[in-house]
Amino acid sequence: MTLPFEVKLAAGADLVEKTLRDLLEPRPLEGELHRPERLLKAMRHGVLNGGKRLRPFLVLETAALFDATDNMAALRVAAALECVHCYSLVHDDLPAMDDDDLRRGQPTVHRAFDEAAAILAGDSLLTYAFDIVSAPETTLPAEAKLILVNRLARASGIGGMAGGQALDLAAEGVQLREDEILRLQAMKTGALIRFACEAGAVIGGASRAETERLGEFGAAIGLAFQLADDLLDLTASSEALGKATGKDAAAGKATLAGLHGIDWTRQQLRGLVAQANEILDPFGERAETLRQAAQFVAEREK
Template sequence: MEDNGPLKEALAATSGAIERVLDPIIALTGGPEDRVVEAMRYSVFSGGKRLRPFLVLASAELFDVDRTQALRVAAAVECVHCYSLIHDDLPAMDDDDLRRGQPTVHMAFDEATAILAGDALMSVAFEILAKEETHPDPNVRLELIRELARASGHHGMVGGQMIDLTANEHDMDEMFVHRLQQMKTGALISFSAEAGAVMGHAGKQARSSLHGYARDLGLAFQIADDLLDVEGCENELGKAVGKDADAGKATLVSLMGVDRARQQAQILSDQAIEHLAGFDDKASLLRAVAHFAINRRT
């Protein structure tokens, strides 16, 4: 089942808008440092679903946040996401040669340049958030910086990656894998879905609803990823498949089995949508994302 037309169009529009924001920010300088800038641009402008920046924009729309400001936060999130992909693909991490249908950054350039490109993209993200044009309220900018730092650091994405790398040293039950995935994948998705509420000075109830939505969406999205690793096609996905099984890595699919994992993903998708009950039609695309997350083929 493919994503619906309006969502497909919105994702494509988000991708174009994010690239227009980042093009002048990650610009070649004409200096000897341009090699790392070229690697940054290679990662950022290589396509992808742009799901996380889309969540920023969709949540911002719920609270009538200025779109130019929301785009800057969305661009910062995409920088962090691309940094994480560059580092995840490194030989010391997941050791992948292919990403989005083309050579990974360390294969296209070299390992040292890839490390520096990831480091630089992380720095760019916080530079974007710190600038006044991102939001006129300095308290909002500080909260965005604080929450993105938490989502991407040892409490979130980095911590999840560390757990993943040492997973064979632990008893891998469903609760363990849930925690790993909530940190490695879910934390940045949660930040993205809640960023609009931060920018829009939303109340606790609205923020809680978006947090619940993002939590269930992130887990559903990860289960779908694991299913694609088992059942997907390398040509469609643009990356190697079967790596989890080859590495003996426990996932919810390996622990539950394919059928039960697919059922769990559907339950999580439905729960994510239920969290949006307090929002009107402005949340229609967020609801569509929950369907898309578990029905996508890439």
């Protein structure tokens, strides 16, 4: 019996949630002197608040594609990636960035605590991610850990997510060209999704060619994710999404959905799903869940 994709995604989210809860326990790790209670609560508020956990799910599924034997190592890398993603959300929500009051239907960290706590929570989540990947408890070969740390740093830093956010802030009120929008979105949103797919391949001991192919898959669904997000910003209610909508247009930010319209965007999403499926062809039936993930990303309603 084949489980529906949403059931698989929820099961993966439960595993990642448990791993994150264990990692964010009050007890200090070896080498830590103390975990300040309020800071830890702010971190947990920013991470343990639901969410689809799509990025860590992609880590787990791409690792499974190569029969990765150590599921706990894959779970720890998946949790580390989610820490980076959640750090970015905590900082993006700040008044100096997107100035949002809601995230996943709950008060954002700076609203539930204060701005200083949100900044420190984000800083701590980002650095903790690299601790998790490199720690002895992540039982991967040293070379694999080094590759993962390097790729995660590049996906999340100046040439990836943080750089994309800088471009996004600079784009307010500016009419960007289509290629500029694509570059911004590939950095801000696509880089971590691409890393998720590459990370699973590294964990599973895939060849360089296989890792690159899965990176291409991640790039395709990363663009689909952003297009679907832009579409939802135009068409969905804030109640359905659990966050404010219509903010891109209000801030004068150019998106491909805003530039070309709803029908064009939906057509592009169908094309990206077809592209993602074609990329996965060499993996045959083993990649069926990843094909379902591509479809889910393009068709999601929140």
